[in-house]
Amino acid sequence: MILNAFMLAFRQIRRNLLRAVLTMLGIIIGVGSVIVMISLGNGTTQMVKDQISSLGSNIIMVLPSRSFDPGGGSRSRRFTQREADAIKDRVHSLKAVSPLSSKSVVAKFAQYNTQTQATGITSDYFIVGGWEMAQGREFTDSEYRAGSNVCIIGESVSKALFKGASPLGAKIKVADMICDSVGVLKSKGQGGMGNDQDDVILFPLKTFQRGISPTKSLNNINMIMVSVEDGADSKDAGSQITNILRDMRNIKSGDRDTFEIMDTKEIQETVSSTTRMLTVFLGCIAGVSLLVGGIGIMNIMLVSVTERTKEIGTRLAVGALEKEVLLQFLIESITISSLGGLIGIFLSFFISMGMAKLMSVPFVYDVSIAVIAFIFSAFIGVFFGYLPAKRASQLNPIDALRHE
C-alpha cells in the first residue's frame, strides 16, 4: 500500500508539474531569501568584529577632551611626555604605553604624491597596535632617541608612491623633510570606522615633533594608546590613568576631566550590538519573504482544491480507502516541499557565497537558520497540501465528486 501511495503521488506530481514547480518556487524563495539575508548579516557582523579586533584587544585610548570656551572656539589640551611616562611607571597592569602624534601630510616620491596620515610613534606602538612588518625593519632605539630622518610606510602609501617597486631605502619627501624609508607595514585593511588603516607613514616620535609638526609647547602628544595585560581589568586601568592625569593636571574634585578615556572593549560591545541589530533587521525582512512565499504556496494549494476534491471523489468512487488517499497526498506534499527546500538551501549557499564576495564580507553560513527556514516552509507546504485533502477524503464520495 505504501509503495502504491508513492507511485500514485509521483504520478500526480508528474501530471501537475506546473503546480508542483510553483509550489516549490514559493518554498525556494522563502528558504533562499532567509538564508541569504542571515548569512550576509552574519558576515557583516563578522567583518566588523574582525576590524575592531584588528585595533588590538584590551586597548585604552587617552585623548584630549574638547572643552568649549565661552567665546565659542574649541581648545584641547594635549599630553606631555611626562604624563605618558607617569602612566607607564605607575599603572602596573599595562603591557605597553604608546604616546603618539599625527597630522595629515602629503608624501612625495619621484613624480608621485599622496595625502596620508603622518604619525610619530615609539616602539610600543607596534605592540599596542599589533602591527607587523611586511618588509624592512622597525626603527632602532638610537633612531628613536636621536629622532633620525627615517620612516615606515603603510601598504596603501607604498602602492601610491612606488607602484610595486621596492620602497626600501627610497627617500620620501614629507612636509619639508626628506626621510629614508626603512620598512613597510603588513596590511591590516579597513578599520572599524571604515578608514584605511594602511594609509599611514610612521616616524620616530622625536622626528615627527621636530620635522613634521614643530611646536614649542611641551604638550606635543596627541594621544596615548595603552595596551592592558591579558586578563587585567581594562576599566580598572582606565580609572588609574584618570587619577594620575587628574593629579598631574591639578584638577579639583568636581571639575571635569580635560581628557577622555576610550576602551576598545566598550567600542567593540557598542558596535557588535549595532551589527546584531542589523542581522535581526535583515532577518525580519527575510521573514517577510518567507511569509510571502508561504502565502504563495498556500494559494496554489487552495486554488487547486476544487480540481483535487473531484480527483479525490473519483478515487473514493473507484474504491480507494480514505487513508490511501491521504497517504498519497501526504507523500506528494512532502516530496514537493522538501525538494523545494533542498533546492532553496542549495541555491542560497551559492548566492550568499557570491554576494559575500561581491560585498567583500566574510562568508558565514548558518546551518541552523537553513534548517529553521526549511522546516517552516516544508510545514506550510505539507499543511496546505494535506489539510484540504483530509477534508475532501472525509466527504461522501458523491459530495466530493460534485464539489464546485
Next chain:
Amino acid sequence: MDFIKLRDIVKVYGSGESAFMALKGVNVDIEAGEFVALMGPSGSGKSTMANILGCLDVATSGKYYFNGVDVFSLSRNETALLRRHYIGFIFQGFNLLPRTTALENVELPLLYRGVPRKTRRAKSLEALDMVGLKGWADHTSAQLSGGQQQRVAIARAIASNPLFLLADEPTGNLDTKRSVEIMEILTALNRDMGITILMVTHEPDMAKYAGREIHFLDGNLAGAQ
C-alpha cells in the same frame, strides 16, 4: 435471493424547516443479470437513488441489501472495499483524472485492488479494446472527444470485472450517434459478461435498450403512492 434489495429508503437533505425529502420510502428489487433503466423527470430523486445504490451516499433511513450484505451497517472503509471489488461507475461528467492518459485512468481501480503491474496493464488494454479505443491508450482526456472520454470511463468501470455497473446519465453529454454507441457497449456488457446494469436516464430512446424500466416521480416509484 434478490441481488439488490431496497426497503423503505428515505433520503432527507437539510434539516428543520428547510429539510427536503428526496426519497420517500422506496422499495426496489433487482435480479442479478438485469439491465434496468431508472427514468424520471429531474428532481424526481432518481440520481439520489443511483448514488445510494452505488454506495456513494447513504440513506437517512431504510435498508439496502447488496448480494445479501446489509450495506448501511458497513463502515466507511468496508463500503469503499465493496465499491472497489463489486461496483463500477459511469458518470454523466465522465470524471476522468485530468492530464492523465486513458490507460492510467482505466488502471486506477486495479491499482487500488493491488493488481500487479503487468496484469493491470493487460486488463486495462483489453478493456479499452472492448470499448473500441484500441490505440488511444496514451492519449490524455483533453485529447479525446466526449464520446471517447465516456468510453474510457466505461473501460475503467469494467476493467475490474464488477458485478454491478451503475451508469448515471451516461449519454447526457453526448450526441445521438455517440449515445447509441455507448448504449450498444452497455447492452453487450450485460448480455456477454452478465454484468447487472442500472442506468439513470431521462431519454426514453436510451431506456429502450434496457430490459426493464423503473419510473420515478416525486421521490418514489411512479404509482407507489
